[in-house]
Amino acid sequence: MRVELLTIGDELLLGYTIDTNAAYLARALAEIGIEIVQRETVGDDPDAIARAVREALDRTGALITTGGLGPTADDRTREALAALFGRVLRRDDAIVELLETRFRALGYASMPPSNLVQAMVPEGARVLANAHGTAPGLWLEDERGRWVAMLPGVPREMRGMLADTLLPLLRTRAGDAGAVVASRTLRTTGIGESALAELLGDIGGATVDGLSLAYLPGWAGVDLRLTARNVPRMEAERALDRAALKLSERAARYIYGDDTADLAAVVLQRCRERALHVATAESCTGGMLGARLTAVPGSSDVYVGGIIAYSNEIKLRMLNVPAELLREHGAVSEPVAASMAAGACATIGTEIGVGITGIAGPGGGSPEKPVGTVWIAVQVQGAIRTLGRVFVGDREEIRQRSAQAALDLIRRTLGEAR
Amino acid sequence: MRVELLTIGDELLLGYTIDTNAAYLARALAEIGIEIVQRETVGDDPDAIARAVREALDRTGALITTGGLGPTADDRTREALAALFGRVLRRDDAIVELLETRFRALGYASMPPSNLVQAMVPEGARVLANAHGTAPGLWLEDERGRWVAMLPGVPREMRGMLADTLLPLLRTRAGDAGAVVASRTLRTTGIGESALAELLGDIGGATVDGLSLAYLPGWAGVDLRLTARNVPRMEAERALDRAALKLSERAARYIYGDDTADLAAVVLQRCRERALHVATAESCTGGMLGARLTAVPGSSDVYVGGIIAYSNEIKLRMLNVPAELLREHGAVSEPVAASMAAGACATIGTEIGVGITGIAGPGGGSPEKPVGTVWIAVQVQGAIRTLGRVFVGDREEIRQRSAQAALDLIRRTLGEAR
Numbered sequence: 064m065r066v067e068l069l070t071i072g073d074e075l076l077l078g079y080t081i082d083t084n085a086a087y088l089a090r091a092l093a094e095i096g097i098e099i100v101q102r103e104t105v106g107d108d109p110d111a112i113a114r115a116v117r118e119a120l121d122r123t124g125a126l127i128t129t130g131g132l133g134p135t136a137d138d139r140t141r142e143a144l145a146a147l148f149g150r151v152l153r154r155d156d157a158i159v160e161l162l163e164t165r166f167r168a169l170g171y172a173s174m175p176p177s178n179l180v181q182a183m184v185p186e187g188a189r190v191l192a193n194a195h196g197t198a199p200g201l202w203l204e205d206e207r208g209r210w211v212a213m214l215p216g217v218p219r220e221m222r223g224m225l226a227d228t229l230l231p232l233l234r235t236r237a238g239d240a241g242a243v244v245a246s247r248t249l250r251t252t253g254i255g256e257s258a259l260a261e262l263l264g265d266i267g268g269a270t271v272d273g274l275s276l277a278y279l280p281g282w283a284g285v286d287l288r289l290t291a292r293n294v295p296r297m298e299a300e301r302a303l304d305r306a307a308l309k310l311s312e313r314a315a316r317y318i319y320g321d322d323t324a325d326l327a328a329v330v331l332q333r334c335r336e337r338a339l340h341v342a343t344a345e346s347c348t349g350g351m352l353g354a355r356l357t358a359v360p361g362s363s364d365v366y367v368g369g370i371i372a373y374s375n376e377i378k379l380r381m382l383n384v385p386a387e388l389l390r391e392h393g394a395v396s397e398p399v400a401a402s403m404a405a406g407a408c409a410t411i412g413t414e415i416g417v418g419i420t421g422i423a424g425p426g427g428g429s430p431e432k433p434v435g436t437v438w439i440a441v442q443v444q445g446a447i448r449t450l451g452r453v454f455v456g457d458r459e460e461i462r463q464r465s466a467q468a469a470l471d472l473i474r475r476t477l478g479e480a481r
Numbered sequence: 482m483r484v485e486l487l488t489i490g491d492e493l494l495l496g497y498t499i500d501t502n503a504a505y506l507a508r509a510l511a512e513i514g515i516e517i518v519q520r521e522t523v524g525d526d527p528d529a530i531a532r533a534v535r536e537a538l539d540r541t542g543a544l545i546t547t548g549g550l551g552p553t554a555d556d557r558t559r560e561a562l563a564a565l566f567g568r569v570l571r572r573d574d575a576i577v578e579l580l581e582t583r584f585r586a587l588g589y590a591s592m593p594p595s596n597l598v599q600a601m602v603p604e605g606a607r608v609l610a611n612a613h614g615t616a617p618g619l620w621l622e623d624e625r626g627r628w629v630a631m632l633p634g635v636p637r638e639m640r641g642m643l644a645d646t647l648l649p650l651l652r653t654r655a656g657d658a659g660a661v662v663a664s665r666t667l668r669t670t671g672i673g674e675s676a677l678a679e680l681l682g683d684i685g686g687a688t689v690d691g692l693s694l695a696y697l698p699g700w701a702g703v704d705l706r707l708t709a710r711n712v713p714r715m716e717a718e719r720a721l722d723r724a725a726l727k728l729s730e731r732a733a734r735y736i737y738g739d740d741t742a743d744l745a746a747v748v749l750q751r752c753r754e755r756a757l758h759v760a761t762a763e764s765c766t767g768g769m770l771g772a773r774l775t776a777v778p779g780s781s782d783v784y785v786g787g788i789i790a791y792s793n794e795i796k797l798r799m800l801n802v803p804a805e806l807l808r809e810h811g812a813v814s815e816p817v818a819a820s821m822a823a824g825a826c827a828t829i830g831t832e833i834g835v836g837i838t839g840i841a842g843p844g845g846g847s848p849e850k851p852v853g854t855v856w857i858a859v860q861v862q863g864a865i866r867t868l869g870r871v872f873v874g875d876r877e878e879i880r881q882r883s884a885q886a887a888l889d890l891i892r893r894t895l896g897e898a899r
Contacts, residue, residue, distance in 0.1 A: 134675050
């Protein structure tokens with residue numbers, strides 16, 4: 064099944080909000096064999112919404128929209144679609160009741176009157192329940208079977224409604240035609256895009272055994288994405304397995320997982336298997352490494368805690384970094400990173416300690432230590448391993464790359480200790 | 482001037498990468514009075530690229546593309562555009578030289594051969610220099626003055642090239658027509674979308690004095706965005722000032738800044754003005770609050786450091802939280818948050834300490850303390866203030882909202898102490 068996607072909102076067209084819904088929807092739909100063939104964005108303008116919907120229905124006959132279903136006056140999707148389909152808007156008392164219950168549960172004495180507009184439903188529309196917010200979704204279909212599914216724009220509500228209501232509905236509608244778009248990602252880190260292509264050599268082109276291959280660089284590393292199109296699911300999975308194995312054989316050292324694998328989760332699992340505990344000592348990343356580790360549910364059996372040693376005084380006093388190391392080598396240096404890792408183990412009381420110190424910029428660089436210079440150290444059961452890098456990017460990117468490189472250093476150190 | 486935007490990449494259409502370039506370009510272009518009137522996304526398919534470019538040139542005559550200029554075989558923009566414009570690709574020796582210099586500077590013995598393709602330029606194209614990566618941009622124009630500007634897809638490279646080369650070029654081309662799209666955002670936090678609309682009452686509709694008003698909810702709070710369209714810059718700025726003042730008068734208590742204001746930067750500045758220093762003690766946020774504060778360049782004169790007290794043992798030992806508090810009230814409780822804030826001040830040695838403890842989920846909730854329950858405490862020069870909330874959202878959102886609420890509690894506490 065082929066559908067189009069229309070994301071609605073001035074904030075999207077003006078660029079004040081990044082459109083995460085488009086990506087999320089594409090992934091979720093691909094899993095049930097539905098392909099997004101075109102994607103458009105318009106502002107909160109009923110005419111522009113109506114024009115875009117009309118064109119999409121003429122081209123593809125199936126459209127999912129996000130946004131414009133909220134309670135405020137800039138939410139125009141409901142009225143634009145009702146007008147386009149020639150349906151009057153009527154108040155749906157069941158929705159009013161649900162809204163009132165929801166607001167009472169949130170501790171409101173009564174529902175704000177502005178939310179009443181969310182109970183207005185175009186005649187003949189199907190209501191898509193929203194268990195995650197106030198805006199119900201809507202499904203409108205014309206006499207020729209062409210349809211529009213309207214989802215809210217708030218990502219959490221959109222995702223909930225998609226899973227609860229729209230995906231089951233589309234799955235029924237799509238039937239079991241069987242042909243899917245299926246992908247597999249191999250996530251690499253610690254190697255650049257060009258070097259990775261060189262390493263893969265003759266199998267690193269635009270296609271591998273008929274599957275398309277894309278290189279997707281980002282702060283987490285370069286993802287290798289294989290995609291099979293328009294083949295039955297079982298056949299696609301087998302082809303992806305074979306091609307992924309080929310790539311893995313050449314680039315094994317740099318691959319930390321498949322698909323949406325998160326390096327923090329990978330590291331936590333390896334530590335868990337060996338009953339090792341982790342402590343962090345962060346300077347330039349200021350807590351990002353701790354945040355990466357604790358973003359993983361259930362991390363508390365491995366990650367105990369950390370010190371954010373942003374000032375040198377905290378490095379000295381709480382991590383026992385010797386003053387002479389700071390004096391002789393500077394805070395951003397291999398021996399200070401090593402001492403921070405050792406200090407994290409000793410202070411927090413863990414088998415593994417990680418130290419990160421660097422110059423995230425934009426200021427603070429020098430010819431010898433330019434912005435992006437980062438030293439990372441990992442102590443595992445007394446043995447220390449260090450890594451020095453000069454990362455490119457802005458402050459945030461340098462910090463993200465530093466936290467990722469620190470996680471990778473734990474992964475590699477544990478791999479070798481195996 | 483009106484342009485269209487085409488973002489290119491299988492990873493975008495399949496949803497494996499979130500399109501941040503579209504938003505960034507829209508903002509940067511709006512500032513010089515250029516409006517993006519349509520936005521489309523296609524995969525790495527030369528036919529789809531050529532079709533989309535042809536349509537955009539027919540409609541609008543001006544197009545910016547991102548992506549597909551890399552060194553690997555899935556990068557097809559160069560060849561698709563050369564074919565569409567009927568130009569042959571020729572090797573540009575000046576680019577070869579630049580690439581070789583760049584790779585040597587990165588420590589490579591020689592340039593990977595795959596990068597040679599990036600030196601291929603369609604006949605008659607203008608090369609847009611890339612000081613931030615290997616892929617040069619290209620500008621192609623036909624005999625009717627219709628043009629396409631091709632930028633790389635890697636955000637850092639795209640942004641650099643936009644600022645260095647394309648914006649100056651477009652500014653010259655657009656001339657001084659003067660009519661701009663200008664926006665102003667008032668950033669609120671600690672109040673929901675509906676409640677904010679109620680508070681604003683009659684001035685909270687879709688337009689304020691002819692400017693459009695949008696409510697943009699997110700984990701950081703609800704942004705109020707005013708937009709003026711197609712008026713001269715000075716007039717737009719005056720109208721935005723007037724409308725922003727109207728809104729501010731009603732919602733002052735919840736507004737922490739304008740436009741892209743970051744609450745962490747606001748809090749750091751307020752502390753800096755009073756020579757106050759901050760320390761953090763984080764449990765459920767695991768370092769995110771420290772990461773927020775240290776994301777701001779120059780934060781080191783205010784933020785000293787913190788303890789990530791993920792385990793109770795660290796709360797006891799490093800923050801001196803009394804064991805009986807943990808036993809009687811549980812780790813997620815008002816007294817424990819208060820004790821963590823006090824412990825942060827005492828251990829790190831600062832005038833301000835922040836404690837955060839909560840249940841980020843998905844597990845760990847109970848009827849009395851459901852997932853999302855968070856206690857936050859701020860100690861300022863000995864006086865403690867606490868805040869208990871039950872946040873909605875997934876694990877990451879609950880953590881982000883917690884860090885934001887902690888920053889806002891510092892802001893409000895300092896506001897009152899003034």
